[in-house]
Amino acid sequence: MFKKALLRLLNAAQIPLDVDSNFVPNQLSQFRISVSEAAAMAGAPPVIIWEREVESLLHYKELIPRLEEALGKFSSRDSAEVIQPVRSTVPLQKHNGFLGLMPTYMENDGVLSTKLVCFYNRGAGSTLPSVSATVLLLDPESGHMKAVMDGEAITNMRTAGASAISAKLLMRHGAEVLAILGTGQQALSHYKAFTEMLSFKEVRVWNHRREGAEKFRRSVGGPVTVCGSVEEAVRGADVIVTVTRSIEPVLCGRWVKPGAHVAAVGACRPDWRELDDSLMKEAVVYADSREGAMAESGDVILSGVEVFAELGDVINGIKPAYREKTTVFKSLGMGVEDAVAANLVYEQWKAKAYKL
Numbered sequence: 001m002f003k004k005a006l007l008r009l010l011n012a013a014q015i016p017l018d019v020d021s022n023f024v025p026n027q028l029s030q031f032r033i034s035v036s037e038a039a040a041m042a043g044a045p046p047v048i049i050w051e052r053e054v055e056s057l058l059h060y061k062e063l064i065p066r067l068e069e070a071l072g073k074f075s076s077r078d079s080a081e082v083i084q085p086v087r088s089t090v091p092l093q094k095h096n097g098f099l100g101l102m103p104t105y106m107e108n109d110g111v112l113s114t115k116l117v118c119f120y121n122r123g124a125g126s127t128l129p130s131v132s133a134t135v136l137l138l139d140p141e142s143g144h145m146k147a148v149m150d151g152e153a154i155t156n157m158r159t160a161g162a163s164a165i166s167a168k169l170l171m172r173h174g175a176e177v178l179a180i181l182g183t184g185q186q187a188l189s190h191y192k193a194f195t196e197m198l199s200f201k202e203v204r205v206w207n208h209r210r211e212g213a214e215k216f217r218r219s220v221g222g223p224v225t226v227c228g229s230v231e232e233a234v235r236g237a238d239v240i241v242t243v244t245r246s247i248e249p250v251l252c253g254r255w256v257k258p259g260a261h262v263a264a265v266g267a268c269r270p271d272w273r274e275l276d277d278s279l280m281k282e283a284v285v286y287a288d289s290r291e292g293a294m295a296e297s298g299d300v301i302l303s304g305v306e307v308f309a310e311l312g313d314v315i316n317g318i319k320p321a322y323r324e325k326t327t328v329f330k331s332l333g334m335g336v337e338d339a340v341a342a343n344l345v346y347e348q349w350k351a352k353a354y355k356l
């Protein structure tokens with residue numbers, strides 16, 4: 001009663017529960033209620049955390065261990081750990097795109113979120129982004145919306161983080177050469193995650209337009225070899241990342257060194273491809289979500305191959321990691337990855353705002 005009365009007063013006096021308000025959390029701590037509980041009770045608006053701030057708060061070193069844990073929880077199929085249906089999509093026919101809805105509930109962790117993501121098969125001349133996203137973080141008890149966040153930075157970093165986990169688990173020991181096909185947003189985040197978390201002697205990139213690859217090389221600053229063809233980029237590579245907007249195979253099995261690991265990130269529709277049949281049939285195929293891959297991945301569905309395991313099965317020790325064989329990690333992207341990333345951003349934001 002007393003807590004509610006205090007909060008009504010704060011609200012009526014329009015004392016915001018925001019970054020500058022040190023007073024409110026300190027006072028509330030006496031009553032042992034959380035900031036989000038207080039915000040819900042006071043009817044406070046959600047905090048808005050936009051791209052630059054998300055980027056400044058999210059770091060692979062903290063994100064990747066949380067993603068790894070979440071992938072394991074997802075694959076345990078324990079509904080108290082993760083409830084995450086396969087993404088539902090609404091076609092945006094006029095614009096050659098899709099709206100994907102990605103709700104996730106992690107009961108044991110008290111995390112409830114949903115991402116709204118629009119993704120497009122853009123024509124060559126378009127300057128609009130391929131992916132545009134927003135993540136909503138909610139309080140599971142009250143339903144109060146705690147935060148609205150830019151979803152692009154989260155999508156770029158959590159996707160690259162999941163691919164880096166796949167490489168850590170599935171690439172051969174002593175891997176030296178990384179090849180990245182495509183030089184857009186995901187290529188940049190993958191370059192950062194892979195060079196920060198793993199170590200390679202050589203990084204090669206290819207783009208269907210050479211100027212795109214040259215721009216990428218200049219923007220990352222580190223040593224990168226620009227290749228004139230996919231074959232030149234991937235011959236002898238130990239790890240290959242495919243992050244293109246292509247809807248037809250760009251990577252052929254005959255160019256891939258036996259034992260290489262491929263993190264296949266693009267082609268997230270049932271009729272889109274990045275990898276050819278020979279590669280899919282040669283490789284042991286892992287996915288983030290078996291159901292997601294069977295519903296959404298053209299590379300899996302059209303090649304007719306089986307998903308051998310989820311990354312979470314390997315993390316949980318249920319399925320082996322065949323490092324010596326050619327492996328493909330088919331990434332579709334999961335709501336649980338967005339949930340843990342958004343929750344981490346929110347925790348960091350609170351710590352910064354309230355200097356906890």
Ligand SMILES: NC(=O)C1=CN([C@@H]2O[C@H](COP(=O)(O)OP(=O)(O)OC[C@H]3O[C@@H](n4cnc5c(N)ncnc54)[C@H](O)[C@@H]3O)[C@@H](O)[C@H]2O)C=CC1
Nearest residue numbers: 130182183184185186208243244245246266267331332333
């Ligand atoms: N698995 C996952 O969780 C996620 C997958 N994606 C997918 O990853 C892919 C890349 O996304 P972004 O980097 O954000 O896009 P982007 O538009 O920033 O980059 C796309 C790259 O593909 C190249 N490209 C365009 N058309 C091509 C073609 N026909 N053949 C070969 N290359 C072509 C572009 O030049 C560019 O380098 C997209 O397919 C996107 O839908 C995006 C987010 C998450």
Ligand SMILES: O=C([O-])C1=[NH+]CCC1
Nearest residue numbers: 117119268332333334
């Ligand atoms: O998981 C994700 O956000 C996406 N997967 C394919 C395009 C966007």
